[in-house]
Amino acid sequence: MELKIEHISKQFKDKTAVDDVSLTLTTGVWGLLGANGAGKTTLMRILADIMTPSSGRISLDGKDIHKMGADYRNIFGFLPQDFGYSRDFTVKDYLEYVAALKDVPLRETTKKINYLLDILTLSDVKRKKIAQLSGGMKRRVGIAQAMLNDPKILVMDEPTAGLDPGERVRFRNFISEFSHDRIVLISTHIVSDIEYIATRNAIMKAGKIIDVGTTSDLVKQIEGKVWSCAIPAHKMMDYEMRLRIINQRGEDNNQISIRYLAEHSEVEGSILAEPRLEDLYLWLFPQEDVEREEK
Numbered sequence: 399m400e401l402k403i404e405h406i407s408k409q410f411k412d413k414t415a416v417d418d419v420s421l422t423l424t425t426g427v428w429g430l431l432g433a434n435g436a437g438k439t440t441l442m443r444i445l446a447d448i449m450t451p452s453s454g455r456i457s458l459d460g461k462d463i464h465k466m467g468a469d470y471r472n473i474f475g476f477l478p479q480d481f482g483y484s485r486d487f488t489v490k491d492y493l494e495y496v497a498a499l500k501d502v503p504l505r506e507t508t509k510k511i512n513y514l515l516d517i518l519t520l521s522d523v524k525r526k527k528i529a530q531l532s533g534g535m536k537r538r539v540g541i542a543q544a545m546l547n548d549p550k551i552l553v554m555d556e557p558t559a560g561l562d563p564g565e566r567v568r569f570r571n572f573i574s575e576f577s578h579d580r581i582v583l584i585s586t587h588i589v590s591d592i593e594y595i596a597t598r599n600a601i602m603k604a605g606k607i608i609d610v611g612t613t614s615d616l617v618k619q620i621e622g623k624v625w626s627c628a629i630p631a632h633k634m635m636d637y638e639m640r641l642r643i644i645n646q647r648g649e650d651n652n653q654i655s656i657r658y659l660a661e662h663s664e665v666e667g668s669i670l671a672e673p674r675l676e677d678l679y680l681w682l683f684p685q686e687d688v689e690r691e692e693k
């Protein structure tokens with residue numbers, strides 16, 4: 399299966415949100431990484447065929463997705479950043495409603511809903527109104543609705559926003575299993591969520607895809623630039639001013655272990671660390687605050 403994005407652009411008045419993007423998505427989990435405003439949401443909406451591109455074409459195994467119409471929607475699942483629901487819907491009512499919209503056969507609906515509620519640990523709240531749920535629960539209801547039709551292509555915009563660390567781990571495991579023989583595209587600010595499960599990543603900056611590859615391929619460009627060392631706690635402020643610190647951890651002996659990005663060692667005693675996707679993200683987007691998984 400091949401979902402081919404060819405020369406897609408999207409112009410909003412004087413803003414080019416997506417700028418001549420070409421990318422071929424194959425089966426597996428794809429991470430879509432980029433700073434705020436990079437164009438990820440716009441690209442995902444175009445992939446969902448709910449937004450028309452200004453130019454370019456998207457095809458699934460050679461067929462134009464827009465022309466496929468319902469045939470595409472039947473095999474496509476989408477979690478938008480904010481999914482709409484009526485305030486009066488309970489979780490169960492809402493999922494039944496979406497299942498009907500997606501033409502899920504009635505005899506399969508209850509089984510499918512119960513399965514997803516169980517996997518996403520929502521069974522206890524299935525009769526509650528969505529409006530009364532916590533942010534993380536609402537997000538999981540959104541994930542459930544995107545998966546109701548057992549999609550061959552699943553696109554999720556920030557699926558892990560609001561999930562706690564345990565929920566994230568369950569989500570990652572579930573998606574890894576689910577992605578077998580399917581295309582799953584995930585955008586997230588929590589880089590470590592993608593790092594664990596993405597077969598490939600696409601990095602987006604100012605509307606363009608600037609890099610594509612496996613995590614280990616991509617991080618090669620910062621090999622030799624990630625350092626770790628320990629510094630006295632009272633000097634932390636000083637080091638913060640002059641180093642690009644990625645991580646810090648207080649130790650017992652008034653020392654702080656730090657991980658920083660630099661072309662050369664900047665602190666005596668520094669040792670090279672194995673680069674991670676989060677390091678690359680900070681290298682490419684130095685102004686961005688990366689939302690980290692709580693450890």
Ligand SMILES: Nc1ncnc2c1ncn2[C@@H]1O[C@H](COP(=O)(O)OP(=O)(O)OP(=O)(O)O)[C@@H](O)[C@H]1O
Nearest residue numbers: 410413414415432433434435436437438439440441
């Ligand atoms: N409907 C619109 N009208 C005008 N400009 C828009 C519209 N939608 C998006 N944009 C602009 O296009 C650019 C890309 O936005 P987009 O939401 O696709 O980025 P993003 O990478 O998803 O960002 P975020 O991570 O913050 O959601 C931004 O500058 C945004 O302001």
